[in-house]
Amino acid sequence: MAAKRSGAQNRRPQRDDVSSPSGAEPRGEPPLSLERIVATAVELLDAEGLGGLKMRRLADRLGAGAMSLYWHVDNKEEVLDLALDTVLEYRRSPDVGEPEDWRGQVIHLLLDWRAAMLRHPWSAALLPRRALGPNMLVRLELLGRALSSAGVADADLNGAIWSLWNHVIGATITRAKFDLTDDDQAAAQMRLAGLSERYPTIERSRLLLDNDWDGTFTKGLDFLLDGLTANR
Amino acid sequence: MAAKRSGAQNRRPQRDDVSSPSGAEPRGEPPLSLERIVATAVELLDAEGLGGLKMRRLADRLGAGAMSLYWHVDNKEEVLDLALDTVLEYRRSPDVGEPEDWRGQVIHLLLDWRAAMLRHPWSAALLPRRALGPNMLVRLELLGRALSSAGVADADLNGAIWSLWNHVIGATITRAKFDLTDDDQAAAQMRLAGLSERYPTIERSRLLLDNDWDGTFTKGLDFLLDGLTANR
DNA sequence: GAATTGACTCGTACAATGTACGAGAAAATG
DNA sequence: CATTTTCTCGTACATTGTACGAGTCAATTC
Numbered sequence: 001m002a003a004k005r006s007g008a009q010n011r012r013p014q015r016d017d018v019s020s021p022s023g024a025e026p027r028g029e030p031p032l033s034l035e036r037i038v039a040t041a042v043e044l045l046d047a048e049g050l051g052g053l054k055m056r057r058l059a060d061r062l063g064a065g066a067m068s069l070y071w072h073v074d075n076k077e078e079v080l081d082l083a084l085d086t087v088l089e090y091r092r093s094p095d096v097g098e099p100e101d102w103r104g105q106v107i108h109l110l111l112d113w114r115a116a117m118l119r120h121p122w123s124a125a126l127l128p129r130r131a132l133g134p135n136m137l138v139r140l141e142l143l144g145r146a147l148s149s150a151g152v153a154d155a156d157l158n159g160a161i162w163s164l165w166n167h168v169i170g171a172t173i174t175r176a177k178f179d180l181t182d183d184d185q186a187a188a189q190m191r192l193a194g195l196s197e198r199y200p201t202i203e204r205s206r207l208l209l210d211n212d213w214d215g216t217f218t219k220g221l222d223f224l225l226d227g228l229t230a231n232r
Numbered sequence: 233m234a235a236k237r238s239g240a241q242n243r244r245p246q247r248d249d250v251s252s253p254s255g256a257e258p259r260g261e262p263p264l265s266l267e268r269i270v271a272t273a274v275e276l277l278d279a280e281g282l283g284g285l286k287m288r289r290l291a292d293r294l295g296a297g298a299m300s301l302y303w304h305v306d307n308k309e310e311v312l313d314l315a316l317d318t319v320l321e322y323r324r325s326p327d328v329g330e331p332e333d334w335r336g337q338v339i340h341l342l343l344d345w346r347a348a349m350l351r352h353p354w355s356a357a358l359l360p361r362r363a364l365g366p367n368m369l370v371r372l373e374l375l376g377r378a379l380s381s382a383g384v385a386d387a388d389l390n391g392a393i394w395s396l397w398n399h400v401i402g403a404t405i406t407r408a409k410f411d412l413t414d415d416d417q418a419a420a421q422m423r424l425a426g427l428s429e430r431y432p433t434i435e436r437s438r439l440l441l442d443n444d445w446d447g448t449f450t451k452g453l454d455f456l457l458d459g460l461t462a463n464r
Numbered sequence: 465g466a467a468t469t470g471a472c473t474c475g476t477a478c479a480a481t482g483t484a485c486g487a488g489a490a491a492a493t494g
Numbered sequence: 495c496a497t498t499t500t501c502t503c504g505t506a507c508a509t510t511g512t513a514c515g516a517g518t519c520a521a522t523t524c
Contacts, residue, residue, distance in 0.1 A: 227455025
């Protein structure tokens with residue numbers, strides 16, 4: 001028992017040796033900490049993708065031994081959870097905007113959300129498995145507030161939140177997938193062309209090619225918001 | 233080179249020994265085949281989830297050696313791809329419905345889609361990574377056709393398809409996640425309660441508890457369809 | 465019928481990876 | 495100084511995907 005770390009903050013006592021006299025470590029590596037681990041994990045994920053995050057590699061980047069991480073973190077999953085939630089932190093825009101423009105607020109909220117995830121494409125793949133971290137909850141809370149202030153009835157609130165959330169999730173995942181498979185994209189349309197008798201419609205519409213992701217996203221968003229407010 | 237299998241069908245020459253005289257194999261195991269491998273993989277996934285699919289385990293279930301699978305399949309990823317697409321096969325409902333009821337068709341299409349995925353909850357987690365298999369394409373094709381016949385302009389077609397697709401994806405993933413974390417659900421609301429000052433809205437609406445997933449899904453769908461047809 | 469080829473199976477072995485364990489170092493505390 | 499707490503990390507192991515190559519058996523060719 002007595003889980004080593006639990007919720008312990010890294011209360012480092014400010015190890016104030018300006019330089020270790022024996023210059024074994026050329027780099028003045030700051031000490032390990034949960035924050036540093038997560039930040040570096042995000043770096044690594046951004047640079048190498050989901051598959052690139054190995055505990056050993058992460059430790060290397062931190063100038064630490066692999067097992068040192070495990071004092072701060074229970075396991076790799078926790079690193080991923082924390083990395084995901086970190087990336088989802090909502091930085092309130094300086095201009096809050098007039099509170100009466102609820103629709104603009106919602107749209108801003110969701111666009112920002114989607115943008116945050118697209119900045120870190122690996123985050124999309126984590127969504128299906130990981131739990132909701134505090135930053136995710138903040139976003140849901142803000143969304144709920146905006147909708148509520150827009151006059152969405154309490155009975156419809158959850159449905160509204162989930163619908164919009166689903167839109168973000170779906171759009172982000174789709175977008176991220178097609179970014180990753182990049183070169184596949186042409187190949188995919190090729191494959192389609194070969195079987196164009198079976199898929200005439202999507203072959204003709206070139207569904208897998210020139211897609212206006214941003215446009216699709218905001219259009220779908222408009223439809224949802226229209227619908228949500230239409231039935232009051 | 234000469235990739236062992238490539239697109240080769242398993243053209244088994246019908247090994248017609250009714251029973252091997254020396255009863256070494258009590259079980260009349262049918263021979264290995266891509267179909268059997270994928271079918272068994274789906275079984276395993278249904279029974280044990282994504283993490284439960286190990287090549288050795290799969291081979292065991294098939295009464296084969298682990299490495300035998302690799303003649304039929306390039307790697308584990310391919311097994312997952314095939315399992316996902318198998319599960320997404322569209323079985324056309326016997327009553328096709330009148331062609332003029334395009335909206336009913338679309339709704340049926342998407343409900344069926346979602347139902348197929350929820351029957352196999354592991355499929356949701358695969359969506360972000362895997363490519364589009366033939367069965368997925370069939371579904372997109374049918375969706376495109378229905379929308380097209382509904383009068384959606386060609387210019388809007390892709391946007392419409394993707395919006396609806398995103399809705400299915402998002403809803404399915406959200407739903408599957410909350411199914412899996414089941415017991416977490418109560419815990420999640422607890423955690424929320426502890427921090428209810430920070431998340432008053434979603435705490436009050438009990439967002440993480442009593443959710444009417446089916447209702448949310450069809451309602452959001454209605455909004456999207458309304459919007460899609462409203463602007464003609 | 466003998467030899468060859470090709471389709472298919474599978475045991476062994478290895479590399480990669482997450483992490484249990486426990487020995488320490490270093491700082492805080494008494 | 496002694497003791498406890500906090501933190502680091504080398505070693506070792508279990509798990510898992512899969513490369514390799516030998517082996518089996520039927521079909522084909524000579």
